[in-house]
Amino acid sequence: MNTDELVQMLARGLEPTPPGVAQRRWTLALAASVPVAACQMLTTLGLQPDLLQVATLPMFWLKLALPLALCAGALRVAARLARPGATLGASAVWLVIPVAVIWSVAAFALLGAAPATRPALLFGETWRVCPLYIGSLSVPMLLATLWALRGLAPTRLRLAGAAAGLLSGAAAAGVYALHCPELAAPFIGVWYVLGMLLPAVVGALVGPRVLRW
Amino acid sequence: MDTVEAKFKALMIEAQRGDAAAYQALLLALSGHLRAFFRRRLSGDPDSGEDLVQETLIAVHNQRHTWLPEEPFTPWVHAIAKYKLIDHLRRDTRRAEDPLPEDDGHALVEDSLHDAATARRDLGRLLAELPPRFRLPIEQVKLEGLSVEEAAARTGMSASAVKIGIHRGMKALARSLLGGRDEHR
Numbered sequence: 001m002n003t004d005e006l007v008q009m010l011a012r013g014l015e016p017t018p019p020g021v022a023q024r025r026w027t028l029a030l031a032a033s034v035p036v037a038a039c040q041m042l043t044t045l046g047l048q049p050d051l052l053q054v055a056t057l058p059m060f061w062l063k064l065a066l067p068l069a070l071c072a073g074a075l076r077v078a079a080r081l082a083r084p085g086a087t088l089g090a091s092a093v094w095l096v097i098p099v100a101v102i103w104s105v106a107a108f109a110l111l112g113a114a115p116a117t118r119p120a121l122l123f124g125e126t127w128r129v130c131p132l133y134i135g136s137l138s139v140p141m142l143l144a145t146l147w148a149l150r151g152l153a154p155t156r157l158r159l160a161g162a163a164a165g166l167l168s169g170a171a172a173a174g175v176y177a178l179h180c181p182e183l184a185a186p187f188i189g190v191w192y193v194l195g196m197l198l199p200a201v202v203g204a205l206v207g208p209r210v211l212r213w
Numbered sequence: 214m215d216t217v218e219a220k221f222k223a224l225m226i227e228a229q230r231g232d233a234a235a236y237q238a239l240l241l242a243l244s245g246h247l248r249a250f251f252r253r254r255l256s257g258d259p260d261s262g263e264d265l266v267q268e269t270l271i272a273v274h275n276q277r278h279t280w281l282p283e284e285p286f287t288p289w290v291h292a293i294a295k296y297k298l299i300d301h302l303r304r305d306t307r308r309a310e311d312p313l314p315e316d317d318g319h320a321l322v323e324d325s326l327h328d329a330a331t332a333r334r335d336l337g338r339l340l341a342e343l344p345p346r347f348r349l350p351i352e353q354v355k356l357e358g359l360s361v362e363e364a365a366a367r368t369g370m371s372a373s374a375v376k377i378g379i380h381r382g383m384k385a386l387a388r389s390l391l392g393g394r395d396e397h398r
Contacts, residue, residue: 001336006267007240010274013354013361015376016231021278083279084292153276155296212300213272213387 025148026079030171033144037137037175045133045179059183062105066188067173069098070196074167078145081160082152095166099193106189124182127191133180134173134195141168142199146210154211161207162200169196222286229282240270243290250294261301263332264390269297271387300391339389347382350375 001009054060073094080086110118124130145164154160173192182188221242227235247269251262272293280289340348353364354375365372 001340003244003263003267003270003332004241006270006336007237007244009351009355010240010270011233011237012356012358013379014228014231014233014236017229017278083281083284083289084276084296085288085290086284153272153279153293155292212391213276 022079022082022152025151026075026145029144029148030075030141033140033168034171034175036140037172040140041137041175041179045176048179048181051178054183057183059185060177062102062185063180063183063188063192064174064177066098066102066192067170067177067196070095071167071170071174073098074163074170078149078160078163078167081156081163082149082154084153084155099189102185102189102193106185109185118186121184122186122190124184124187124191126180126182127187130176130180130182130187130191131195131198134169134176134192135198137175138165138168138172138196138199141171142203144168146203146206149211150213153213154207157207157211158204159207160211161203161205163203164207165198165200165203166196168203169199172196172199218285218287221290222282225277225280225286226282229277229280240273243273244270247290247294251298254298258305260333261305264334265294265297265301267332267334267336268301268387268390269294271383271390272297275383275387334390336386336390339386342389343382343385346370346374347378347385350378351382351386354379 048054073091076091076094077088080088080091109121113121142165145167146161149160149164173196176195177192182191221239224235224239224242228239244266247266248262251265252259255262255265269290273290276293280286340351343351349368350364350370353359353367354361359367361372361375364370365375368375370378
């Protein structure tokens with residue numbers, strides 16, 4: 001088949017392109033995977049027992065806002081990386097701002113605390129497990145977002161994989177925040193961020209292989 | 214340059230609405246640009262050029278839903294062509310590390326028989342290797358020019374199965390292009 005014949009074949013019987021394919025794919029990916037991660041959290045870890053009291057504290061909302069803001073930012077970045085020729089533009093700024101905010105709050109908390117109490121703010125009770133739990137809760141989202149990307153056209157596969165991973169990690173951290181008893185900003189700024197980076201690294205590693213088209 | 218962009222964009226918008234004639238005109242114009250693009254970048258390997266033109270056209274077709282009418286068209290195609298070129302060069306490097314393939318002694322004759330618009334990979338043969346649920350809808354709708362309904366009546370498949378068969382079949386074709394090229398040389 002020569003190229004002119006191929007062109008003829010591609011054009012023949014052309015159907016209109018449905019609009020919003022990409023949005024639908026991202027929505028479906030998250031709608032299918034976040035509930036799975038939530039069930040995983042509820043059955044293996046459980047909700048924080050005093051969630052209702054804690055929910056009156058601003059720090060609880062900041063702990064929830066960091067992953068949710070990063071989730072929105074990573075979704076923007078990933079959606080752009082899924083379209084050939086789309087530039088990242090200012091979209092990456094939305095990944096930096098949430099982290100900058102939590103680090104500033106963490107720095108103030110550490111500076112204002114008595115030196116003896118600083119390790120407790122940083123390590124809390126659960127620093128050993130926090131990143132690993134976030135990482136394991138991110139698995140359903142990572143599979144789903146990689147699936148979403150496979151139906152789109154990323155041309156920078158490592159970066160697209162990393163963005164999908166970060167998106168998954170951020171969603172997982174949001175779910176984990178409902179279990180996690182920690183409320184100190186330094187803890188969130190270090191261990192949550194590490195936990196979210198875990199799937200981002202995995203995404204960057206598998207991206208070139210999994211996302212090729 | 215801007216007139217090319219304006220022309221391509223207008224054609225692509227019509228194509229997105231289902232205008233096959235506009236789409237064909239667009240793909241024909243694109244294949245000329247792509248041929249020049251790849252030839253310039255593959256000076257040592259002219260025969261791969263047409264492979265890449267065809268591969269890129271199929272990719273443009275399969276990924277056409279990722280172009281948004283509010284965005285410029287040329288950067289979109291350029292990114293796809295560049296992606297396919299880099300992918301090809303990577304495969305080439307990997308192949309270069311392998312020992313040389315057995316030469317069947319016909320390479321010289323075959324090369325001289327190559328005309329400009331013929332790719333090394335024969336898409337017709339790749340198509341013939343697809344399973345019937347993909348192959349039949351593509352052959353009847355895309356090659357013979359039957360309508361989806363006619364193809365459905367003739368194959369006994371439902372109309373939506375014919376549409377899905379075409380869609381998945383084109384993706385499978387793109388995959389066999391990716392996977393098969395290494396063995397083919």
